Amino acid sequence: MKCPFCGFTQDKVIDSRESKEADSIRRRRECERCNKRFTTYERLDEIPYMVVKKDGRREKFDRQKVLQGLLHSCQKRTVSVVQMQQIVDAVETFVVDSAERERPTTAIGELIMARLKDIDTVAYIRFASVYRDFKDVNEFKEELEGLLRGSKDPLRARRNLR
CATH class of the missing domain: 1.10.246 (Serum Albumin; Chain A, Domain 1)
Structure with a gap:
């Protein structure tokens, strides 16, 4: 994941939670370079091949x-x-x-x-x-x-x- 603040690609996950609708996962991340925190949402890829x-x-x-x-x-x-x-x-x-x-x-x-x-x-x-x-x-x-x-x-x- 790329940090939205400094662009560094190394981070660590601080917290993971399923959304209320259970269709995505919310992750709190911390950049290993600038130590700023940001949130990402992961969703299952539902478009079929x-x-x-x-x-x-x-x-x-x-x-x-x-x-x-x-x-x-x-x-x-x-x-x-x-x-x-x-x-x-x-x-x-x-x-x-x-x-x-x-x-x-x-x-x-x-x-x-x-x-x-x-x-x-x-x-x-x-x-x-x-x-x-x-x-x-x-x-x-x-x-x-x-x-x-x-x-x-x-x-x-x-x-x-x-």
């Missing part, structure tokens, strides 16, 4: 929805719950770090696919097939071929795709 869908609709970010998509993609695979949780945490951080408080689902999907691609290629293909909404087998085949071309070990990549 939003995602912008492909069709332009806005929807509240739901980390559980991201986790459900990962659970479907990683079903019967060797991807651990911890790895899925790390992906969900990365997505949430990505959304929360947005200055506009919203992110497009396209960017979120790409982030998830990049993480899955490094962990499990089958889970990646499963997620990509739903996320990219392949219209026919050729689109699916192109994605697989791109995956195989990008692999340093094509034989290993082919085994992972079986």
Whole structure:
């Protein structure tokens, strides 16, 4: 907190109280440089983080929805719950770090696919097939071929795709 009198950023909290409406916390602070006291009010950030869908609709970010998509993609695979949780945490951080408080689902999907691609290629293909909404087998085949071309070990990549 910046002192309103001298601008110093180090202070100590003298007293904390909840407001009568219980929607904020009142804190009495003392500047460690000039020793003057001032009051701050802390309020819960109630503006939700939003995602912008492909069709332009806005929807509240739901980390559980991201986790459900990962659970479907990683079903019967060797991807651990911890790895899925790390992906969900990365997505949430990505959304929360947005200055506009919203992110497009396209960017979120790409982030998830990049993480899955490094962990499990089958889970990646499963997620990509739903996320990219392949219209026919050729689109699916192109994605697989791109995956195989990008692999340093094509034989290993082919085994992972079986």
